[in-house]
Amino acid sequence: MLRLIWxxxxxxxxxxRSYIGFAAITxxxxxxxxxxxxxxxxxxxxxxxxxxxxxxxxGKLLNGYLVCFIILQTLIVQMPLLVALVTGDxxxxxxxxGTLRLLLTRPFSRTQIIIAKWLSGAIYTFxxxxxxxxxxxxxxxxxxxxxxxxxxxxxxxxxxxxxDVLWRYITALSLAFLSLLTVATFSLMLSCLSDxxxxxxxxxxxxxxxxxxxxSLDVPLFDKIKPFxxxxxxxxxxxxxxxxxxxxxxxxxxxxxxxxxxIFLSFSLIYFRTKDIYT
Amino acid sequence: xxxxxxELKNLSKHYGKLIAVDxxxxxxxxxxxxxxxxxxxxxxxxxxxxxxxxxxxxxGEIFFFGKSLFSHRREVLANIGxxxxxxxxxxxxxxxxxxxxxxxMNGISSPDKKIKEILNLxxxxxxxxxxxxxxxxxxxxxxxxxQALLHDPDFIILDEPTxxxxxxxxxxxxxxxxxxxxxxxxxxxxxxxxxxxxELIADSMAIIHHGKAVVQGKVTELLTNEQLIVKIESDYTSxxxxxxxxxxxxxxxxRYESDAVFINISRNKIPDxxxxxxxxxxxxxxxxxxxPLEEYFLKITSQTNx
Numbered sequence: 001m002l003r004l005i006w007x008x009x010x011x012x013x014x015x016x017r018s019y020i021g022f023a024a025i026t027x028x029x030x031x032x033x034x035x036x037x038x039x040x041x042x043x044x045x046x047x048x049x050x051x052x053x054x055x056x057x058x059g060k061l062l063n064g065y066l067v068c069f070i071i072l073q074t075l076i077v078q079m080p081l082l083v084a085l086v087t088g089d090x091x092x093x094x095x096x097x098g099t100l101r102l103l104l105t106r107p108f109s110r111t112q113i114i115i116a117k118w119l120s121g122a123i124y125t126f127x128x129x130x131x132x133x134x135x136x137x138x139x140x141x142x143x144x145x146x147x148x149x150x151x152x153x154x155x156x157x158x159x160x161x162x163x164d165v166l167w168r169y170i171t172a173l174s175l176a177f178l179s180l181l182t183v184a185t186f187s188l189m190l191s192c193l194s195d196x197x198x199x200x201x202x203x204x205x206x207x208x209x210x211x212x213x214x215x216s217l218d219v220p221l222f223d224k225i226k227p228f229x230x231x232x233x234x235x236x237x238x239x240x241x242x243x244x245x246x247x248x249x250x251x252x253x254x255x256x257x258x259x260x261x262x263i264f265l266s267f268s269l270i271y272f273r274t275k276d277i278y279t
Numbered sequence: 280x281x282x283x284x285x286e287l288k289n290l291s292k293h294y295g296k297l298i299a300v301d302x303x304x305x306x307x308x309x310x311x312x313x314x315x316x317x318x319x320x321x322x323x324x325x326x327x328x329x330x331x332x333x334x335x336x337x338x339g340e341i342f343f344f345g346k347s348l349f350s351h352r353r354e355v356l357a358n359i360g361x362x363x364x365x366x367x368x369x370x371x372x373x374x375x376x377x378x379x380x381x382x383x384m385n386g387i388s389s390p391d392k393k394i395k396e397i398l399n400l401x402x403x404x405x406x407x408x409x410x411x412x413x414x415x416x417x418x419x420x421x422x423x424x425x426q427a428l429l430h431d432p433d434f435i436i437l438d439e440p441t442x443x444x445x446x447x448x449x450x451x452x453x454x455x456x457x458x459x460x461x462x463x464x465x466x467x468x469x470x471x472x473x474x475x476x477x478e479l480i481a482d483s484m485a486i487i488h489h490g491k492a493v494v495q496g497k498v499t500e501l502l503t504n505e506q507l508i509v510k511i512e513s514d515y516t517s518x519x520x521x522x523x524x525x526x527x528x529x530x531x532x533x534r535y536e537s538d539a540v541f542i543n544i545s546r547n548k549i550p551d552x553x554x555x556x557x558x559x560x561x562x563x564x565x566x567x568x569x570x571p572l573e574e575y576f577l578k579i580t581s582q583t584n585x
Contacts, residue, residue, distance in 0.1 A: 007383055015371055098367025102426070105331045106384040107357040277333040 001116065004108055008120035012086060021082035021128050025075065029135040032071050033143055036062065040144075047152065063147030064140035065165045069241070071136040072172070076235065079176075080183040080208050081201075082128065087121040088187035088200035091272070095195040095279045110273045114192070118265060121184045126177055133173045151241045158243050168245075172237040175250070179234035182257045183208065185264040186230070192272045195279050230260040282345030284309040284434055284466035285330065290339030292325050292490075299325045301490040302339070307468055307483070309344075312460050314481035314498070315470040318580055322490040323470040324364065327438050330468070331361055343434055357385065360432040362440060366423025370412035374403060374422055377411060378429055385430035393429065401425045402451065416443035424452070428459070435459070437469040441476055453480055478502070478572040488580050502546070502575055507568040508533065509549060511540045515561055522559045528552065 012018050036043065040062040048061075091114075094100040103113060149165045151158040160168065183204065190200035211231035214222050226232050233253035239246050285307040292300040300322040307313045317323045328334040330341055332352055341348040343355045368377045375394060382390030398404050401421040406414075414422065420443050427435055440456075441449045457480055459465040471477050477484060478498060485495035494501065513519050519540045523529060528548075533541040544552065549566065556563050 003383060003386075007380055010380065011369065011372075014369070014376070097370065098365065099369055101331075101333060101363050101367065102381065103384075104333055105356055105359065105361055105363075106381070107353040107386070108384070109353065274335060276335060277328070 001112055004112055004116040005119050005123075008090075008116045009123055012120055012124050015086075017089065018086055018124065020085060022131055024078065024082055025128070025132050025135060028075060028078070029071055029132070029139070032074060033067060033140060036067055036070070037143060040067075060145070060147045061150055062144060063149075063162075064137065064142070064144040065147060065149040065160075065162065065169075067140040067144050068137045068169065069149065069151060071140070072132075072176075072237070075132065075136075076176075079128075079132070079180060080234075081205055083121075083125050083180050083184050084187040084201050084204040086124055087184040088191050088204050089197050090117045090121055090188055091191040092194040092200050093191075093197045095277070096197045098279055100277055100279060104277060111269055114188075114265075114269050114272050118185065118188055118268070121188055122181055125180045125184050129173055129177050129180060133169070137169055149241070153242075158241060160241065160243065168240045172240040175237040175240065175254070178254060178257050179230075179236065182230050182234065182260050182264070185261045185268075189264040189268045189271075192268045192275070228256070230257060233257050281309075282342065283307055284311075284344060285468065286340075286342040287326070287330070288340045288342070290326065290329060290341065291337045292322075292329060292334060293337040298490050300329070300336075300487075303487070303490075303492045305485050305492055305495060307466060309466055310460060310464045311466060311482040312456060312480050313466070313468045314477035314484035315468060315487065316474065316477060316484060316576060317470075317487035319472075321487045323487055324438060326487065327361075327363060327436055327468070327470060330436060331359065331363065332356065333363070357430070358432050359434045359436060360427030360430065361436040361438075362420075362423040362427050363436070363438045365416075365439075365442065366419045366426070368411040368419065368422060368426075371410065373408050373410050374398070374414070374425075375407040377422070378426060381426050382429050387430060390429070397425045397429055400428070400455070417445055417448050420444055420448070424455070433465060435465055435467045437467065439471055440469055441471060441473055449476070456480055474572045474576055486576060486579050494579050498572070502572060506543050507546055507549075507574075509542050509544055509552070509566060509568045511542070511552070511556070511566050512538060512564040513540070513562060514538060514564075516540050518559070518561050519556065519563070522555060522561060523552075526555060528555075 044062050091100070094103060104110065146162045148162050149160045151160070186207070187200055187204035190203050194200050208231055211229045215226050215229055215232045233256045236250055236253040239250050239253075283306045285305075287303050287305040290300060290303045291298070303322075303326060315323050315326065325334060329336050330348070332348055343358065346355055348355050369380070372380065375398075378394045378397070379390055382394065387393060394407070395404075398407050401424050403418065403421055403425065406418070411419065411422065420440070424440070427437070441452060444452060453476065456467055456469075460467060469477070469481075481498050483496065484498050484501070485492045487493070511519055516535050516537065516539065520532070520535060523532060523540070523542065528542060528544065531542045531544050533543050535541065542552070546568070549568070553566060
């Protein structure tokens with residue numbers, strides 16, 4: 001099984017498409033960092049305009065922690081796409097290329113193959129997120145230095161001391177990993193259903209966009225289903241920057257995401273075990 | 280027990296009301312080349328895919344060397360090499376990387392030496408570090424054969440293996456398959472629409488039509504009694520005709536041209552004709568016949584169409 005996981009990782013490493021995510025993250029993060037280096041102070045003043053009438057703001061607000069928060073807020077829309085680009089192709093890409101025949105006539109069970117693909121997708125997602133963390137947090141800290149983190153929420157202003165931030169980022173990135181793993185599992189499930197490469201990627205994004213729109217609309221009809229949509233819980237990482245941290249809410253979100261992952265993976269396994277291969 | 284290399288027992292595949300494969304019973308002897316013939320849509324590829332567990336049969340059983348494919352899937356597949364439909368590879372990898380990946384999947388721990396040997400065998404040495412996307416169809420076909428042989432399987436399944444090969448490639452493949460059978464005692468099941476190829480190399484065969492195995496057995500036994508159109512090439516056609524007309528072959532005369540006479544006889548009667556012409560001192564350039572499998576195939580499939 002370990003051999004199969006490694007071989008699936010080898011394929012991801014060798015596939016040019018796998019590097020699109022890394023390139024996109026690098027470009028976006030660099031652009032934001034350069035922009036904030038050039039005009040960051042003006043940007044901060046603009047944001048604080050309304051607050052300066054009620055508060056006296058002092059200290060270095062534009063620091064590495066804030067820049068990282070801005071980057072994560074911006075990239076949250078793109079990350080699922082970058083993950084689905086690879087995980088949505090794991091089975092259907094092989095079906096479209098005809099290599100699924102090669103794979104399925106080797107001495108492995110179909111369950112092992114799907115589990116290996118899922119785990120290699122999880123490893124890819126983890127490394128992509130680590131890359132984002134290294135660039136967004138590590139490079140930002142180098143460029144902008146440390147400082148207290150000011151987070152402006154809809155209904156509150158949260159200020160976190162600089163020595164209280166790093167663990168929150170690490171936990172937030174771990175929760176973001178769980179969210180992205182849900183997307184990866186969902187796109188893998190769609191990948192099992194399809195024999196073309198693009199369909200599952202586009203479908204995964206379409207569903208995420210649809211669920212996100214449902215989640216953002218203040219319509220009573222949708223209020224009942226919102227708690228069950230995985231997209232509602234994909235933003236739990238932000239909760240790590242509340243004070244105090246809403247632990248119960250986070251546990252509920254983790255549970256919902258884990259249930260979704262279990263359902264998506266189980267369906268993938270059941271469907272793929274009996275799928276006839278014609279490609 | 281000395282089980283056959285492969286046995287298909289009452290194997291069927293239904294798609295709703297459509298019956299793609301209908302209770303096929305086929306036995307493939309060990310160490311033979313077995314040809315699976317049939318017109319397009321007859322059920323050949325579905326049968327081969329079921330033999331590789333790519334398609335789940337509706338009913339029936341498949342055994343390789345006495346072991347059920349369904350209850351010993353991993354063990355059975357480890358002993359089978361295959362090319363189905365067309366040889367597809369990871370185009371972003373080199374030939375060597377593709378073979379390395381597949382060798383590792385088959386549990387070969389240090390595959391480098393084996394990969395080198397196999398690439399030499401199929402004539403791809405020197406191109407192993409090129410990405411497969413730069414390969415021609417013929418080269419991919421050779422690489423397909425390489426991957427099928429890589430883990431040294433006892434049973435090899437080839438679906439239309441000559442597709443895309445140039446004439447030299449077809450000859451090379453024919454000799455390679457005969458060598459695998461004769462020197463390494465491999466069992467090879469192949470489907471092909473090139474009937475002459477099957478006739479040249481197959482020991483046994485089955486003809487599938489409308490999802491049923493309408494005929495199966497040893498190629499020589501099936502074809503021995505088939506009537507052939509034999510061409511006797513000679514500048515003395517009138518002499519050939521007069522000699523033949525004095526014998527029982529008179530009834531077998533079909534037609535004649537200025538330099539050839541055509542008769543309709545079975546293969547085992549050809550030596551009698553040769554002897555007769557030699558005894559009567561008739562100069563003959565050649566005696567040749569159309570490959571009989573083509574005739575036989577058309578006869579069988581047209582019979583079952585009725």
